[in-house]
Amino acid sequence: MENNSVDSELRKILRESEPEIPTTIQKRIDQTLTKLPTAKKKNKFLKRFLITSSVTVASFALLIAISISSPSITNALKQVPVIEYVFQLLENKGLNKANEMGLISNIDQNATDENITVSIIEVFNDGINISVGYAIHFSDKLNSSNIFPDFKIKLDGKSPSSVSVDTSSGQWINDLTYINMFTINTDQPSSEQFQFDLIIEQIGETKGNWSFSFPLTKEKSETTTILPMLTITEGETTIIIEEVNFTLTSTKIRAQMLKPGVLYDTYDDFEVIDDQGESLRRHNSGVSFGNDENIVQWEAEYEAVQEVPAFLTVWFREGLEITIPIE
């Protein structure tokens, strides 16, 4: 048989047997479409900052099809397994290193509502990012594995004005218990220790109240900060790399862009590649600007590197990239 007839036969068979979009994905698409971001405003200094990107952050109140056969809270609590660590189970390299250095705090606080028990297992605060490892225990098996808790935080009793959150892919450790972590980036109080309140208001589609309060200490971990002040110019656009910061939980880069042109709209596409050629996963990114729209401050956080690399490359677009040597 000739290729054309094989192709048309294969095309026919493949089309006839095409699977439908699974419910999980269909719901995620619909949720994304109902929560599209509103149009950008371009006026006030530092007004809009951060909170973009990261698939997992974009929509918090997502789906869950829960079939609760209403066992008592006591019964639910009896089934909660003891979980001593989360970061290690999730294989987070930076936090595992922090663990080896004894910088992780065990919290072990539980809160139960709507037959769902949330346990805050451990936290780590490097002064820039607050990483929280948690477990959610359900009283009955879920039909969906998508769990996105909707929460708010307070630092020393005050709600921060700007918060960005990143989360990793969680794990089911048994049929009823899910573990995951999230990392919060926000302006922290100047004191070395402050009270941290975490109020979870929704888990999937279930609204409730799971509140936690505990002191957080800024751990003195290894951080490397360099101020390269490297400049690259192409056409009218000039980019100045001002600061690169390596911590156990993230790699942070700050740059100023003069007359950024189309780069302004693609700031969350910039890629950062380490000296091994590995592209770092982006946690979040954002731009801010003053009265002059031609001067834009770009700031982004990427995943942590295991070792501080000899150099980093920031790729802005085809033909426009800059390599930053790290001393």
Next chain:
Amino acid sequence: MEYDKWVKLAQKGDQDAFVLLIKNNENSMYRVARSFFKDDIDCADVIQETILKAFQSLKNLKEPKYFKTWLIRILINECKKMIISKKKVVNEVVEETKVDSYHSIEIQEAIDSLDVDIRTITVLFYLEDRPVKEIAKLLEIPEGTVKSRLNRARSKLANLLQSENERSVRDGK
């Protein structure tokens, strides 16, 4: 023509038009994402990121008629990024494939048995009707490579499907 109109409306900020565009292309997005990842959560993540990216940068699209190609291009980039960032091994055992019949399962397994680079080309060529030249551009590989991989997909799928047919006949299905 109607399609171009939706794109232009969406570029002017009409969210309903954008929703229509995505709903019209969601099956294609799922097929392509599924060719990279077998896990539904991974597929959902890349599709969600693609929708958000497309929404944010739609005004940069110059030719409305290329919306679908542009959207698939964003999706493929997101899939590649996720593979790099998660060091995803995509050739593992088939997980939770939502299909309707034994026949569908066999076909899906036949596709899943292909390497990821061949699988994506198979989906783009057979299910999305993308010509070889466009697939080469989408995947940023030479046309010759697309052709040779397509050839491998063709012979492997044909063999697999023939074996399934023979088994079905033998088993009296």
